[in-house]
Amino acid sequence: MLWRATGKILQTLMVLQIVSVVSFTLLKLAPGDPIQIMLGTEYSPEAYASLVKQLGLDRPVVEQYVRWLGNFVIGDWGVSYVSKAPIFQFAFVEALPVTLTLAASALGLAILVGVPLGVLSATRKGSSWDNITAVFTLAGTSFPSFYLGILLIWLFGVKLGLFPTMGFVPPWQDFWGGVAHMTLPAVTLSIYFLAMIVRMTRANLVEALEQPYIAAARARGEPQWRVVWVHGLRNILMPLVTIIGLQLGALLQGAVLTETVFSLPGVGQMITNAVLNREYGIVQAGVMITACLFITTNLLVDLAYPYLDPRLRPR
Amino acid sequence: MVDLAAQAPLAGRERRTGVFWAYARSNVYVLFAAAVVAMFVLSAAFAPLVAPYPPLQQDMTSFMSPPLFEGHLLGTDSFGRDLLSRTIYGARYALAIGFGAVLIGACGGLVVGMAAGLSGGTTEWALMRFIDALLALPSLIMAIAFISILGQGVDKVILAVGVALIGPFSRTVRADVLQVKAQAFVEAAGLMGVKRLAIVWRHILPNVIFPLAVQATIRVSYAVLVSSGLSFLGIGVAPPTPDWGLMIAEGRSFVSFAPWIAGVPGTALAILLIALSVVGDGVRERFDPKLRKPG
Numbered sequence: 001m002l003w004r005a006t007g008k009i010l011q012t013l014m015v016l017q018i019v020s021v022v023s024f025t026l027l028k029l030a031p032g033d034p035i036q037i038m039l040g041t042e043y044s045p046e047a048y049a050s051l052v053k054q055l056g057l058d059r060p061v062v063e064q065y066v067r068w069l070g071n072f073v074i075g076d077w078g079v080s081y082v083s084k085a086p087i088f089q090f091a092f093v094e095a096l097p098v099t100l101t102l103a104a105s106a107l108g109l110a111i112l113v114g115v116p117l118g119v120l121s122a123t124r125k126g127s128s129w130d131n132i133t134a135v136f137t138l139a140g141t142s143f144p145s146f147y148l149g150i151l152l153i154w155l156f157g158v159k160l161g162l163f164p165t166m167g168f169v170p171p172w173q174d175f176w177g178g179v180a181h182m183t184l185p186a187v188t189l190s191i192y193f194l195a196m197i198v199r200m201t202r203a204n205l206v207e208a209l210e211q212p213y214i215a216a217a218r219a220r221g222e223p224q225w226r227v228v229w230v231h232g233l234r235n236i237l238m239p240l241v242t243i244i245g246l247q248l249g250a251l252l253q254g255a256v257l258t259e260t261v262f263s264l265p266g267v268g269q270m271i272t273n274a275v276l277n278r279e280y281g282i283v284q285a286g287v288m289i290t291a292c293l294f295i296t297t298n299l300l301v302d303l304a305y306p307y308l309d310p311r312l313r314p315r
Numbered sequence: 316m317v318d319l320a321a322q323a324p325l326a327g328r329e330r331r332t333g334v335f336w337a338y339a340r341s342n343v344y345v346l347f348a349a350a351v352v353a354m355f356v357l358s359a360a361f362a363p364l365v366a367p368y369p370p371l372q373q374d375m376t377s378f379m380s381p382p383l384f385e386g387h388l389l390g391t392d393s394f395g396r397d398l399l400s401r402t403i404y405g406a407r408y409a410l411a412i413g414f415g416a417v418l419i420g421a422c423g424g425l426v427v428g429m430a431a432g433l434s435g436g437t438t439e440w441a442l443m444r445f446i447d448a449l450l451a452l453p454s455l456i457m458a459i460a461f462i463s464i465l466g467q468g469v470d471k472v473i474l475a476v477g478v479a480l481i482g483p484f485s486r487t488v489r490a491d492v493l494q495v496k497a498q499a500f501v502e503a504a505g506l507m508g509v510k511r512l513a514i515v516w517r518h519i520l521p522n523v524i525f526p527l528a529v530q531a532t533i534r535v536s537y538a539v540l541v542s543s544g545l546s547f548l549g550i551g552v553a554p555p556t557p558d559w560g561l562m563i564a565e566g567r568s569f570v571s572f573a574p575w576i577a578g579v580p581g582t583a584l585a586i587l588l589i590a591l592s593v594v595g596d597g598v599r600e601r602f603d604p605k606l607r608k609p610g
Binding site: 014015016018019022023026029030031138139141142143144146147150151153154158249250252253256257260261271272274275276278280283286287290291294295 | 444445447448451452453454455456457459460462463464466536540541543544547548549550560563566567570571574577578581582584585588589591592593
């Protein structure tokens with residue numbers, strides 16, 4: 001068990017390392033001379049040379065990479081050319097919590113609503129309720145989230161005036177204000193996952209309900225709700241957790257678009273602005289943060305399997 | 316999902332037309348979606364004939380006029396440009412970018428996946444770790460990173476989204492290669508002394524191309540979504556190109572008093588994406604043997 005976990009963790013670290021090489025190469029390939037950008041239009045050759053030396057850009061590329069990675073790990077991510085603020089502060093302390101709040105609310109909403117809907121569909125297979133849900137999941141998985149967001153702004157923000165449509169209020173400072181500001185973005189981002197979870201829950205539960213242990217539970221005279229919600233659901237946890245882990249990438253990229261729709265100052269908006277301002281250091285930070293989040297979650301999902309399914313535990 | 320599709324009869328000895336009608340009867344939705352996609356393709360191809368106005372022509376007498384008003388069937392945007400015409404021209408960009416990107420991704424995936432599946436040993440291991448790294452980034456984020464180097468433009472968006480799709484494609488190609496490689500006929504060809512390259516070309520490639528084509532059909536809608544997302548963020552196709560993502564982004568600023576500016580291109584995008592994914596699902600259910608189970 002411990003051995004398996006160690007292997008998984010090592011493998012994850014290796015993938016992260018390759019991502020860091022790719023992302024370092026990206027910075028090297030970026031057009032424009034970073035020194036020129038930093039110094040502005042007027043500078044002396046001496047100033048140029050000394051800055052090159054100070055930043056270590058005269059060293060071999062491999063040494064530059066190692067130094068960059070070392071600095072990255074300890075949180076020294078360089079300074080923004082535009083705002084002169086440290087990128088770590090900007091990306092990790094300010095932008096990341098916004099994105100995490102958005103992603104977590106959307107995922108929570110999708111699970112809380114999606115699993116019961118999927119269960120209802122599976123237990124009423126072939127009914128009109130099931131068919132309506134099928135149409136909804138089909139539309140939900142392919143509807144463009146950024147357009148959905150605009151529709152929600154128009155309906156709930158403009159027409160009904162129920163929710164604020166812009167900006168972020170940290171729920172840990174003003175809880176109800178935060179919830180109000182997060183409602184529309186979270187709904188927007190969650191629709192895709194909601195549809196995905198309904199689909200997965202239904203498909204797996206339909207299969208699980210035909211298994212012998214369900215027949216056994218029914219034969220023992222257990223009530224229908226216990227059969228479905230305890231015996232059935234317990235056995236579809238694994239595929240459900242897997243799909244949530246695999247779809248986390250989609251959650252993160254959906255968050256980028258949702259942040260732009262609702263003007264939330266998260267990682268997505270940070271990367272987009274950085275691309276427009278040609279701030280490659282920030283793009284790189286955003287790429288690394290996203291990759292770390294995605295890979296770590298998948299590692300956690302992987303490590304959680306033996307807890308979710310006792311059959312996978314080593315004897 | 317659409318359970319009707321799963322009941323498609325197995326292709327038997329019936330005449331071709333018979334098979335088609337049997338398929339059509341049980342897959343009404345898929346055929347309808349295919350017709351919708353065909354309609355988009357046709358109106359994109361013949362945009363100059365279908366669209367009532369040129370996409371960039373400004374009508375100085377009507378800015379942001381609502382639908383069905385002053386000769387503009389679906390209204391105009393903030394520059395007085397006809398929204399219906401721009402949306403029709405926009406289909407060109409959406410489809411060209413979607414298909415172009417999938418083509419790049421599928422070709423790249425074919426090369427990387429074949430190389431990984433055939434090489435074995437350290438090379439395979441290294442390639443797989445590389446694919447893992449590609450898969451560690453969501454496509455949109457990776458496309459954004461490439462765009463930041465390449466700059467904006469239609470060709471650059473195709474390239475960025477295409478490269479971002481290489482990871483998923485190469486993983487499936489590798490899996491297929493491994494499966495085919497283990498088959499008896501490949502082993503037999505090897506024992507008969509057929510050259511390795513000939514085996515790859517005549518026995519492995521044909522068996523990998525078909526599932527790849529199925530995969531490609533499924534991913535077109537995703538490529539359209541990612542590329543229009545890039546344009547929506549303002550870092551994909553540059554204005555004044557009539558790209559749906561750009562048009563939706565422009566309409567976002569006017570949503571409180573002119574919701575049709577985002578609504579017209581947004582609805583077109585949503586319909587195309589839903590139709591494409593129904594077609595993709597249909598193609599997968601028809602041709603993917605792994606999914607051909609009842610239920």
